[in-house]
Amino acid sequence: MKKIGAGFIFLLVMCAALSTTAFAKQPYSSYWFPEQLLQWSPASDPDAAFNRSTVPLQDRFVADGVNAHATKAPKVMALSALNPGTSGVPSQGSSKFEANTFTYWQYVDKLVYWGGSAGEGIIVPPSADTIDAAHKNGVPIIGTVFFPPTVYGGKYEWVKQMLQQNSDGSFPAADKLIQVASHYGFDGWFINQETEGGTPADAQQMKVFLSYLESHKSNSMHIVWYDSMTNEGSISWQNALNDKNAMFLQDNKKQITDNMFLNFWWKDLKSSAEKARSLGRSPYDLYAGIDVEAKGYDTKVNWNLLFPDKDPAVTSLGIYRPDWAFNSAESMEDFFVRENKFWVGPNGNPSNTSSDQAWKGIANDVIESSPINELPFTTNFNTGSGQKYFVRGKQVRDKSWNNRSLQDILPSWRWIADSKGTPLSPVLDWSDAYYGGSSLKVSGVLNPNNATHLKLYKTDLKIEASTKLSITYKTQNKPSLKVGLAFADQPDQNIFLNVKDKTSPDWTTETLNLTPYKGKRIVALSLYFDSKNEVNNYNIQIGQLSIQNANDPIKPLPAVRDLKVTQTDFRNGIYGDARLQWKQLDQQVKQYEIYRVLPDGSEMFIGATPNHVFYVPEMRRIDKETITVLKVVAVNGRYEQGQSSSVKISWPDYPKPTAEFKTDRTLVAPGESVNFTDLSTEVTEGWSWTFESGSPAVSTSKNPVVTFAQEGVYSVTLTATNSSGQDTITKKALITVSKEAGAVKNLALGKTATADHACGEKEGAPNAVDGKVTDNSKWCAIGNLPHWLQVDLGAEHQLSAFVIKHAESGGEWSGFNTSDYTIQVSSDGTNWTDVVNVQGNSAAESTDSIALVKARYVKLLILKPTQGADTAARIYEFEVKGL
Structure with a gap:
């Protein structure tokens, strides 16, 4: 999305990281144009079941915050592109x-799940994992x-269709x-009408439409107008x-939108x-927008x-594209650093946002909320992605993954590490985990002068007679650790429960009895580190923190019933996926x-x-196996696995290969070499080449x-x-050897270039043959497929290869690289012959060599x-190589 005039335009149209050719059964998150929406039903959509959230909206509380400057009244709305695309978003990570x-x-x-484009669809529900x-x-x-605006493909007929x-x-x-x-289980809609061509009658019809939506939705649903x-x-x-747009919020005593x-x-x-007050509405129903898409925490805002100092917030705050932190980051570690600075300021401490920098973090003005208000509460510090996956300390997957449905409630305060000396450093760490893909790592130099109090969670938890707290950790040192509790009657004081000083390179769980504090309410959870001796390389992983009532009726879970494979798809005889x-x-x-279940009997977490x-992503066949067993096991709130159920998938007969290859060039001088690249199917075990x-x-x-x-010619x-x-x-006649x-x-x-369409006057066909690869020199086309680009070379030539520099070559997202294309040649501009056919390209630059033509x-x-x-x-x- 890019801004034009005073508005905002979502042009970052999103696409799949995974090809639908390779993953025929992969369910994707929904997106529609109006006509498609009107025809949609859960019964006719094979992906609908995968796009549902099963996690209800949890209650949460605010209470007092850790930052004396922050207040409760203003709210925050974030408009965030949580996925890199509108289309091609896998439903379950x-x-x-x-x-x-x-x-x-x-x-x-x-949180507004930001998305939509004229090229994909303009109605975009959140993906299921983001809802969860x-x-x-x-x-x-x-x-x-x-x-969208007309210049970016918007059609006013879409507005008319919605308003019928x-x-x-x-x-x-x-x-x-x-x-x-x-x-799908989400909470409302953000309506953004930026297509030109409306009339006063259309505006009135839009108001009636919004009023109908508002009056027929459930009380828990939110309608937001831009x-x-x-x-x-x-x-x-x-x-x-003002008077020009107020009718879309309130019409006399009738609420039009939330x-x-x-x-x-x-x-x-x-x-x-x-x-707002004159309309009988709260000023906090208004969200004053700030656009951080381009500069993040370097954005200039008149805070x-x-x-205003010493006065209540004037309105609520709207943040457009805080996903800048992810989009601008060089790594996941960098993403978490940037996001921390964005939300809590340059000090990295939500309780201390005082700084000479203009951006003090959102925590400077807004009090943190927390959903931790009932037992049991367990966190594994799982961020929702990882490079591995662990179950109770055992690694069960060695490949990367992401699924925000699995994200835990992470620390309310990142980070408050109080110390009279240099405090230990806390981070969320993906190198090791107890359950999931990450853990809390605390490290540094620990000595008698820098005991560190790490405040983690804002809570409202009532202690019962059977309430117990457990902590799971791993360290090569003595833990030198206590668990801190603050209670509602004295929230500024902490009591500390000792963790046994036991060095453990393996995960160790210690359970602490909270019975002496029966009836109290825990308002904060923390960890305290101190040592009588200096430890130069203190390092501890906290894998799990849990508070629960021991006599809660949580029974071991039985095996799931009626487990079945509803669909399978096989590719080349060695790849298969399933639903x-x-x-x-x-x-x-x-x-x-x-x-x-692998052929050797071991199990791999999918x-x-x-x-x-659940969609089982494409699996590669192992050692010509004929049957693959899949197991499903339920896990309860204590992260205890129940009994498993299994189902079998039968593989097709092992296939013979299909031969194919390409060359780096087909026109060479005598004595020059040609590189041949095998493109035969993966089942190939032997190659026999003959070169004339x-x-x-x-x-x-x-x-x-x-x-x-x-x-x-050979x-x-x-x-x-x-x-x-x-x-x-x-x-x-593939290889031509010539002194020329x-x-x-x-x-x-x-040369002269023409095309079917252009996205704008400055993005026409001549840009594709000007020799420039810059942000402002490309051919862009929207509209119906196929798109075409034609070049008149001026005379007949001997052609040997074509080079295409796709979106990524110009600095755009790799998901915009052309996937499928054909190249044709002609002597008269009327009769055409195919010389190149490509499916599934994902490269930023592609070279296709052909026999001389x-x-x-x-x-x-x-x-x-x-993609x-x-x-x-x-x-x-678009380069045409030849003589």
């Missing part, structure tokens, strides 16, 4: 460690309805929005609540607050207009874990979900390098073999413009 696992929920009161994570933290999460009203007064689109939110469309129907950002997000360029908020389904247990289940359906007039003339290497000494043959059979491919090969150049440079015209046909469903083509340069 993926095999990538690098994911926007947002963790500062304690400072957010509403938000709800665990007590944060309502809402979807986006985005009508039946004779009985109902709005079919509004009813569908309510149905989607109810079925300051863009005015009462005249035009798009004019007011940066305030909140309004004010555009970013406000210079006075008091008039908006006064206008005093919103949070699983089972009957949910009546008992309290934290999550269901899915394992693959994933987990609180849902009763080549040296060597034959080879059994997988990727041979061959020299051709004499001028001429053929190449490859036979791929395995135990099931063989396949042979011959490419005749040194004259090969880019024949398309500066004579042509004047070249056409690039783009069949699948991105996902976005239909916009982005080509920074």
